[in-house]
Amino acid sequence: xxxxxxxxxxxxxxxxxxxxxxxxxxxxxxxxxxxxxxxxxxxxxxxxxxxxxxxxxxxxxxxxxxxxxxxxxxxxxxxxxxxxxxxxxxxxxxxxxxxxxxxxxxxxxxxxxxxxxxxxxxxxxxxxxxxxxxxxxxxxxxxxxxxxxxxxxxxxxxxxxxxxxxxxxxxxxxxxxxxxxxxxxxxxxxxxxxxxxxxxxxxxxxxxxxxxxxxxxxxxxxxxxxxxxxxxxxxxxxxxxxxxxxxxxxxxxxxxxxxxxxxxxxxxxxxxxxxxxxxxxxxxxxxxxxxxxxxxxxxxxxxxxxxxxxxxxxxxxxxxxxxxxxx
Numbered sequence: 033x034x035x036x037x038x039x040x041x042x043x044x045x046x047x048x049x050x051x052x053x054x055x056x057x058x059x060x061x062x063x064x065x066x067x068x069x070x071x072x073x074x075x076x077x078x079x080x081x082x083x084x085x086x087x088x089x090x091x092x093x094x095x096x097x098x099x100x101x102x103x104x105x106x107x108x109x110x111x112x113x114x115x116x117x118x119x120x121x122x123x124x125x126x127x128x129x130x131x132x133x134x135x136x137x138x139x140x141x142x143x144x145x146x147x148x149x150x151x152x153x154x155x156x157x158x159x160x161x162x163x164x165x166x167x168x169x170x171x172x173x174x175x176x177x178x179x180x181x182x183x184x185x186x187x188x189x190x191x192x193x194x195x196x197x198x199x200x201x202x203x204x205x206x207x208x209x210x211x212x213x214x215x216x217x218x219x220x221x222x223x224x225x226x227x228x229x230x231x232x233x234x235x236x237x238x239x240x241x242x243x244x245x246x247x248x249x250x251x252x253x254x255x256x257x258x259x260x261x262x263x264x265x266x267x268x269x270x271x272x273x274x275x276x277x278x279x280x281x282x283x284x285x286x287x288x289x290x291x292x293x294x295x296x297x298x299x300x301x302x303x304x305x306x307x308x309x310x311x312x313x314x315x316x317x318x319x320x321x322x323x324x325x326x327x328x329x330x331x332x333x334x335x336x337x338x339x340x341x342x343x344x345x346x347x348x349x350x351x352x353x354x355x356x357x358x359x
Contacts, residue, residue, distance in 0.1 A: 035127035036216030039182030039242060040304040041330070042128070043359040046084035047305065048109075048158055049073050050116025050353045051098050053090035054148070057115065057346055059291065064342030069116070070101035072343075072350045075336045076305040080105050083306045083356075086161070088113060088154075111157050114148030117348050119237065120174035121151045122355035123159040123166065126215055132358065134159035134166040135214050137173040142232050143197030146347075162357055169214055171207075172198040176235035176352055178211070181242040184218040185277075186211060191225045191234030198233075221248075221274045223267045228259045230296035231347045238298040238349075240267055243329045247278045251300065254286030254318055259294050282325050283318040290345055297340075301349035302326060309333050312340030312349040 049072065052058060052065045069087075077085045086109045087102060089095045095108045102108075114121070120142075123134035136155040141147045159166045177192045192198070193207055202210070204222075211217040226234025243249045250268055253261035264284065271277055288297035299322035303310045309326050313319040319337055327335035340349045 034213065034216045035131060035133055036182070036184060037124060037126050037180050038128060038358045039180060039245070040356065042182060044083045044306050044356045045359045046086055046162075046357040047076055048086045048088055048118050048122055048355050048357070049076075050113065050118045051087050051089045051094060052116055052346065053094045054115065059345050061342050061345040065346055066097065067101060068338065068340055068342040069353060070098065071338045072303070072310055072353070073106050074103045075308050075310045075338055076303065077103060077106050078305070078307045079103070081307050088118065109161065111154070112150045113154040113157075114151035115146065116346065116353045117176070118154070118158070118355045119176045119352045120232075121154050122175070123155045123164070124175055124215065125164065125356070125358050128358055132164055134162070134164040135169060136166055137169045138171055139174070140172050140198070142174070143195060145231060158355070167214070169210070171202065171210060174232065174235065175355060176232060176237045179236055179241050180215070180217065181245050181247070183245050184216060185221070185242075185246065186217040186219065187221040187223060187236055187240050187242065187248060189223045189226050189234040189236050189239065192232065192236070195233050221271060221277065223270050225263055225266070227263060227296040227298060229294040235352075237351050238296055238300055239263065240271075241300050241302070243280055246276060247280055249280045249282045249300065249329070251284040251298065252281050254284040258284055258286045260284065280329065283321045285314045285316050285318055285322070288314050288316065290341070295344050297344055298349070301351040303350045303354055304330065305333070307333055309335045310350050311335060311337045312344070313337040314341055314344075315339070
């Protein structure tokens with residue numbers, strides 16, 4: 033039997049979150065990024081009401097820094113790793129209950145753009161910590177490149193999964209077969225490109241996220257200067273053409289610049305925890321509207337906006353830095 037990747041809103045036993053440690057990767061903003069990540073961890077932990085949070089720290093010096101920022105009960109896990117983006121380097125868990133297994137895919141640093149030691153090994157480390165049987169797959173896939181609704185339906189982008197810098201010998205049909213065999217995916221909504229300024233080559237978790245079975249949240253452009261208006265329009269048209277999917281509107285933060293460059297800022301990089309939906313915010317007009325929209329979509333959870341201008345300096349946000357362990 034092929035085990036299936038659960039939706040993110042399915043119950044979690046725990047979540048792994050990466051804590052920033054490479055000073056040179058954060059353009060002088062590592063302290064702000066650390067505060068953002070710690071606030072994220074605290075929100076997911078939710079005073080012990082949420083889920084177990086394993087905050088991955090590189091060494092004991094970083095553990096001391098993290099300990100001063102996180103709430104009591106957030107667990108520090110010291111292990112070697114590269115960048116904090118555990119959505120891409122950590123294991124993807126399939127199945128539920130006694131049939132859980134970890135899937136570790138090949139990782140090539142987003143097309144060999146940001147090579148850091150430890151990124152290829154951390155998936156096996158986390159799977160071993162959870163005492164899960166692990167299958168190692170011989171093709172490149174990053175967790176941020178896909179999103180699922182738990183019924184076998186997946187959304188992804190052509191820019192990422194069909195990129196020649198990932199699996200140049202695999203066709204669209206080859207990838208579909210492998211997604212089915214490894215993650216139980218049997219229907220794929222192929223969107224086009226991801227956000228402007230996204231160094232991951234169009235990860236879908238910045239563009240489109242499932243918020244229920246057959247319900248896909250898509251951004252609405254924020255004004256004429258929104259750099260991703262054309263991307264949103266194309267995603268909306270492809271989803272409508274696919275059929276059978278309810279489109280749910282979420283605001284866009286609009287044009288967000290970091291150091292004079294357009295950042296891939298998105299409210300779509302939210303994390304769905306057991307009790308809390310954590311929404312990245314950017315100090316712009318639509319922040320509260322995004323939190324309110326997600327609160328309405330998940331009425332049995334509290335939606336919390338957490339500042340993300342520090343973590344986005346490193347190229348991602350809260351969903352990117354985390355990987356859940358389904359219950």
